[in-house]
Amino acid sequence: xxxxxxxxxxxxxxxxxxxxxxxxxxxxxxxxxxxxxxxxxxxxxxxxxxxxxxxxxxxxxxxxxxxxxxxxxxxxxxxxxxxxxxxxxxxxxxxxxxxxxxxxxxxxxxxxxxxxxxxxxxxxxxxxxxxxxxxxxxxxx
Amino acid sequence: xxxxxxxxxxxxxxxxxxxxxxxxxxxxxxxxxxxxxxxxxxxxxxxxxxxxxxxxxxxxxxxxxxxxxxxxxxxxxxxxxxxxxxxxxxxxxxxxxxxxxxxxxxxxxxxxxxxxxxxxxxxxxxxxxxxxxxxxxxxxxxxx
Numbered sequence: 001x002x003x004x005x006x007x008x009x010x011x012x013x014x015x016x017x018x019x020x021x022x023x024x025x026x027x028x029x030x031x032x033x034x035x036x037x038x039x040x041x042x043x044x045x046x047x048x049x050x051x052x053x054x055x056x057x058x059x060x061x062x063x064x065x066x067x068x069x070x071x072x073x074x075x076x077x078x079x080x081x082x083x084x085x086x087x088x089x090x091x092x093x094x095x096x097x098x099x100x101x102x103x104x105x106x107x108x109x110x111x112x113x114x115x116x117x118x119x120x121x122x123x124x125x126x127x128x129x130x131x132x133x134x135x136x137x138x139x140x141x
Numbered sequence: 142x143x144x145x146x147x148x149x150x151x152x153x154x155x156x157x158x159x160x161x162x163x164x165x166x167x168x169x170x171x172x173x174x175x176x177x178x179x180x181x182x183x184x185x186x187x188x189x190x191x192x193x194x195x196x197x198x199x200x201x202x203x204x205x206x207x208x209x210x211x212x213x214x215x216x217x218x219x220x221x222x223x224x225x226x227x228x229x230x231x232x233x234x235x236x237x238x239x240x241x242x243x244x245x246x247x248x249x250x251x252x253x254x255x256x257x258x259x260x261x262x263x264x265x266x267x268x269x270x271x272x273x274x275x276x277x278x279x280x281x282x283x284x285x
Contacts, residue, residue: 011145011146011149012145066256075146076146076147076148076189079145079147079148079149079151079152080148080151080152080189080190081152081155081156082253085259085263106153108156108159108160109160109262110160112262116260117210118260119261119262121262121263123152123156125148126149127148127152129263131261131262131263133261
């Protein structure tokens with residue numbers, strides 16, 4: 001078994017696409033709008049180094065898929081920062097931090113030493129939380 | 142359609158507390174991060190997150206202090222100042238109210254930090270923050 005796709009909600013797919021490709025530097029994998037599905041837009045992105053895994057950027061649907069009150073609750077939960085969580089790893093967090101910060105990525109934690117490695121955190125425009133971590137080798141007992 | 146919920150702006154203020162709790166942060170700084178007027182900001186923050194900006198800042202400082210007590214052998218006074226609190230007396234009082242024991246007793250009750258390795262920092266921060274307690278509530282049992 002492998003993870004091939006994982007989804008996050010986004011407030012605005014165009015804004016999300018600009019962020020993930022323009023600021024994070026990820027690839028656009030698919031951008032397909034399906035009229036037969038009421039205009040549903042299948043939008044996926046992913047890091048160039050990891051072609052086998054894509055992140056699905058899902059718009060929050062309205063009725064009849066999702067009732068308006070529930071859609072509002074999801075928007076609110078995300079905006080409060082309790083939506084998606086993605087943990088990224090990198091071989092050089094300090095370099096990645098400088099590069100992404102220069103492109104305007106909203107970091108909530110600058111790289112810091114932790115017991116497990118060097119760790120930082122940023123948010124996407126919708127409030128989804130990403131950690132960017134350089135893992136330290138830990139001997140397994 | 143671009144629809145940014147107002148909470149997204151309030152989240153910037155909460156993130157600012159999480160990032161700069163050690164600094165002299167005032168409500169004005171937080172309101173600025175959220176792009177709101179001071180009076181409006183405090184009301185909206187409480188509405189969105191269920192507690193005042195002040196309560197969030199204090200409990201974030203206490204959570205950071207608790208983490209340093211568990212993970213380091215630095216003196217309690219140094220930890221108090223490191224997390225942005227400026228009175229050791231009120232730190233001890235607030236900490237005891239939040240965690241049900243003094244900072245020194247708390248430190249003695251926990252094993253060394255290495256046993257907590259690999260739990261991401263965001264999880265530690267979110268789940269380690271104590272409930273905000275006022276003097277009136279001090280008699281009730283604290284959260285474990």
